[in-house]
Amino acid sequence: MTTAGRAAVVGAGPVGCLTALGLAQRGYEVDLFDLRDRIVADAHEAQKDPSRQRSINLAISTRGLAGLAAVDEALAETVLSSAVPMHARMIHTKAGEQMSQLYGIHGESINSVSRTLLNALVVEHAEANPRINVHYRHKLKHINFHARSRRREDEDEDEDEVQLQFAVSGKDEREGIYTADVVFGCDGMHSIVRSEMAKAVRMDFSQSYIDNSYVELHIPADPNGDFALDPNHLHIWPRHDFMLIALANQDKSFTSTLFAPSKVFDENLSSAKGISDFFDEHFADAVDLLGREALIRDISQRRPSPLATIRCRPYHYKSRAILLGDASHAMVPFYGQGLNCGLEDVRVMLDLIDKHAGPTASVDLSTGTDISFGPHSRVDSGVHVTGQNAKATAASASTKAKAKQRAVALHQAFDAYTSSRHNDLVAISELALDNYREMCSRVVSTPYLVRKRVDNMLMKVLPSAWWASLYTMVTFSNEGYHKARERERRQARILGGLGWSVGFAGVAALFLARRHLY
Template sequence: MPQKVVIVGAGPVGSLAALYAAVRGHEVEIYELRSDLRSPEITQNISQSINLALSERGIHSLRQTGLPDLADAVLKETFPMHGRMIHVRKQGKYVRQSQAYDARGRSLLAMDRTGLNQTLLDHLDAMQNVRFFFHRKLVSVDFRQRLAWFENRTKNDPAKSDDIEVPFDLMIGADGAHSAVRYHLMKFVPMSYQQEYIDKLWCQFHVPPTADGDYRIPPNYLHIWPQDDAMFIALPNLDKSFTSTLFLPRSGFEHLVASGKVVEYFDEKFPGVVPDLITDEQLRKQFNEHDHLPLISIKCSPYHYGSTGVIIGDAAHAMVPFYGQGMNAGLEDVRVLFEFLDRYPNDQAKALTEYSKQRTPDAQTINDLALGNYREMASDVKKPLYLLRKWLEEKLYLYIPNAGWATQYSRVTFSNMRYSEVQDAASRQARILNGVVCVVALSFIGSAFWLTRTGGVQQAKKGLLRSICLVAQQAQKLTQG
C-alpha cells in the first residue's frame, strides 16, 4: 500500500533511500537544509569531502534499486584502484611499493562524492512521485502523530522564514552525523548514544594533472605516505587529478599553523609530494585556505521508533574514513532496510524493529574496524611482519578455497557478508593463522639452513607453501570440530 515517505537529507544515502521508496510506488518528499548541489553556483563551491572508495556493498545496493541503468551510470564515473601504493624512504632513498587489495585481482573504485550524489538526484528528478524541498530545516517531529515541522529558509532572504507542517507515514533520517532526526527520535525512544572525536584532523589538497594533461603518479592506486601519527593519501580522479588528504593530530596542525613550516614538514615526512605533485606555493595556499576538519565516530541504538521513524547512514553510525566503508555501509543500510520493509508489508513496526536488531551490531562492527584500520594504513603497511602476515593470508586464500578461507579485507570490501559475521570469521582465522605463523617461522629457519646446503630455492618455496596449506587445513578442521 502506497505511503507518504519523508526523507530528511538529500545526500547519497538519503537519495538512494528516496529511489528505493519511489520505485515501490510511495509518495516521496525529500527535505534538505542546503541548496541543490546541482546548481551551477553550488557546483563551483562544493565543500571539502574525502573521496569515496566504492566497493561491492555500495554497488550491490545500487543494483538492487530496480532501476537497471542506475549502477552503470554511477560506475562510468569511477576509476579502478588495484591496490595501495606506499611511498616511503628506505636507507635515505625515496621508494614506491605496491600492495594489491585482493589476491584475485578485484579492485576498489574511486569516485567523487558529489558525482555520485548528482547521478542519484538526476534519477529522482525523472520520477513523478518524488518532490524536492531545499533550504528546509527540520525543527520538530512528533513520531506518534506523524507530523514534522520544517523551517523554510529561502536562499535570497535567509532572514525570512516560516514553519511548514508536514504529515508522513514514515520518516527516514539520512541527515548526517549531526542528525536532527536522531535528535528528535531520542525524545521518543530510550536511545544509547556514544560520540567520539578522534585525535586526528584532516585537510584536503588538490593535485593537478601534468602540463600535458596526464597523471603525476600511477593512477590505479590509493597512494599512501604512512608516518605513524600522520598520513597523506591521494585518490585518482577521472580528470587526471588527485584528491589528497592530510591526516594529522590536532597538535600537529596547531604547530604547522603557528610555525608556517608546511613545506618543510612535507619534505621531511612525505617524500615526492613537494614539488612533484604540489608546488610550494600551492601547498601553503591550500593548507591555509582549506578547513582543518575533525573526524567523528558515532554509535547509537536503536535506530527506529515504532512504525514511523528510522535513521540510516551517518545519522545512525558515523565512522572515520580509514576502511573506506562509510558510504558503502550507508548505501547498504538502504538495501537492508527495504528488504525488511518488503518482508513485513503489513507490519512496519516489526520491519523497523528487525532492521535495528540486525543492522546495529553490523554497523558498530565496521565502526570499530574503521577506527582500527588507521594503524594499518599509517604504520603497519611498511612493517615486514605485516607484509609476511598479508602474504600468508593471501596464499591461504588462493590455495585452500575449500576451507572457506578469505582475508578480512576481502570479505569487508568484496562481499556482502554481514560485518559482524566478517569479524567472527576473522577472529577464527586469526587463531589459525597464529599457529601457522609459528610453523612458518620454524620452516623458514629450516629452509634457510637447507638453502645454504643445497641452493634449491624453488623447491624450498614450494615445500614451504605446501606446509603452510597442510597446517592451515588441519587447524581449520580442528576449529570447526
C-alpha cells in the same frame, strides 16, 4: 495510482536519495528534504573548480554498488562508469621508494569517485522520479511523531501522523509544515531526526572524536594534461602518526588528504614556513605534485575537519522513523566503508520491508482478512454498517485497515533492522578505527607483509568459503561485517596455532640434532 503511504526522507545525500528511490519503487509518495541549495548545480560547479571540494573522495566498492543496483542497476552502472578503478595501494616511503600492494588476487578493485559527483548523479535520478518531491533549503527544526492536526481525538494512536516543521530559507524566510506516515533520517552525523527521536524513545548514544583531523588538498594533472601519478592505485604516504593519501579523478587530477593529530596542525602547520618545512621533511616527493604555493594556500585557508564515531541504538521508533547512514553510525574514513555501509543500510532495510510488508495490502472486507500483505493476515476493522452508506463506509474501513496493517508490518521491519544490523555497524566502526594504524604504519611492517603473503597464498589454493583475508571480506563481498571480523579472528587463531606448531617442531628438531652431535 495506488500508494503505500507518504514518506519523508530528511537528507538528500547519496543514502537519502537512494532511500527515496527505493521507497518510490514500493509505492510511497516521497518528500525529500535537504538544507542545501540545489545539490546538482552545486556539485557540477564543484567539479569544475576542485578547490571548492571539502570532502574526502569515496572509494566505492562491492557493498555500495550492490546497494545502488538493488534499487537501480542503471544508476549503479552510471556511478561505476564515473569512477576510476584502483587495483592496489601504492606506498610512498620517506626515502622516496614506491611499493605496490594489490587489493585482491583476482583483479578486484575499489573505485575512486568524487562525493560531489556521486551526489549529483543520485539527486538527478531522484528529481526525475514522479513519486519524489525534492525540497531544497529546508532545515529541520522539530518532529511531532504523534500529530493529530487532521485527526479526531478519539482515533487510534496508530492513526497519528508524523509532522515535520522546517525553516525554509530563500527570498523570504518562512516556516514549512509537512506530514507523513513515516520519516527516514538520512541527515548525517549531526542528525536532527536522531535528536528528535531521542526525545520519543530511550536511545543509547555516544559520540567520540579521535585526536586527528584532515585537510583536503589537490594534485592537478601534469603539464601534458595527464595523471601525475598512477591513477589505478590509492596512493599512501604513511608516516606513523600521520599520513597523506591521494585518489584519482576522471579529469586526470587527484584528490589528496592530509590526516594528522591536532598537535601537528597547531605546531607544525600554522605558518607558511612551517607548512613548507613539514612537507619537505616528511612528504618531499609530494611537494612538486601538490605545488608549494597551492599547498601553503590550502592548508592556511582551510580549517582542519574533525573525525568522529557516532553510535546509537535503537535505530528506529515504532513504525514512524528510522535512521540510516551517518545519522546512526558515522565512522572514521580509514576503511573506505562509510558510504558503502550507508548504501548497504538502504538495501538491508528495503529487503526487510519487502519481507514483512510485501505488496500493498489488499483486504477482504467480508472477513477483515488481509490477503496479500505477508504474515499479518487478520485485520479487525470493528465497523458494522447497513443502509445506503455501506459501500462508502466499507471503503473507508478498507483504507484504514490497510494503513494500520502497513504500520504493523513496517514496525516489524524496523524492529528486525535494529536487531539484525547493530552488530555489523559496531564491527565496521571498530574496524575503521583500527585501520588508521594499519594505513599509517603497519602497511610497511614485516608482520603485516608476511600475513598478507600468507593470506594471498591460501586464497589462491583454497576455496573462498574456506579462506579470505579480512580486507577481501569487508571490501569485495556482502558478508556481514560482524561475521567477517569473527571469521578473521578464527583464521588468525589457526595461523597462530600453525606458527606455534612449526616453532615447536623446529625447536624439537634442533634439540634432537644437538643430542645426536654430542
